[in-house]
Amino acid sequence: MKKIFIYYSNTGNGDTVAEYLKDKADIRKVIPKKDLPKSFFFKIMTGGFYTIIDYKSKLVNFDSNIDEYDEVIIGSPIWNARLSSPINTVLDKIDLSNKKVTFIFWSGSGTSSEATKKVQSLFKNVKIIDLQEPSKNPKELDKIKKEL
Numbered sequence: 001m002k003k004i005f006i007y008y009s010n011t012g013n014g015d016t017v018a019e020y021l022k023d024k025a026d027i028r029k030v031i032p033k034k035d036l037p038k039s040f041f042f043k044i045m046t047g048g049f050y051t052i053i054d055y056k057s058k059l060v061n062f063d064s065n066i067d068e069y070d071e072v073i074i075g076s077p078i079w080n081a082r083l084s085s086p087i088n089t090v091l092d093k094i095d096l097s098n099k100k101v102t103f104i105f106w107s108g109s110g111t112s113s114e115a116t117k118k119v120q121s122l123f124k125n126v127k128i129i130d131l132q133e134p135s136k137n138p139k140e141l142d143k144i145k146k147e148l
């Protein structure tokens, strides 16, 4: 089974997950043309607004071809209980039919209520792994070992 991990990260927690997965899967990080502002206040305001309008960020050189993979693992930080805007774009641009699909979410609380609802409505039998700030809590990565 050939696997790919497609993810976005704003503050590095996703990079911690990618580092952990790099021997098990190919890695494709998505980069938005315009990332969230640096200041915490504007970051929360902008990201929060994006979730309300279900915004799909424009991405830099995104390669949507996943033909050679059997399993696609999609990773997103949780924003306002929802998916991040670059991952909204990924879901819009790639064809996941006939693929085994797993989502890894990471957040401050380790919960992902609306994102979970959304991906469960899009994909049957989807596996979801919730992590709490994996850069600060590397033991959270053990959850991936158990599930993948």
Ligand SMILES: Cc1cc2nc3c(=O)[nH]c(=O)nc-3n(C[C@H](O)[C@H](O)[C@H](O)COP(=O)(O)O)c2cc1C
Pocket: 008, 009, 010, 011, 012, 013, 014, 015, 043, 044, 045, 046, 047, 048, 077, 078, 079, 080, 081, 082, 106, 107, 108, 109, 110, 111, 133, 134
């Ligand atoms: C706009 C925004 C909204 C967020 N909303 C939530 C949330 O609803 N629940 C939560 O637990 N954490 C929330 N967080 C925290 C992030 O999910 C968390 O810090 C995550 O690990 C960041 O991942 P990254 O370092 O890969 O960008 C939010 C962060 C941002 C920037």
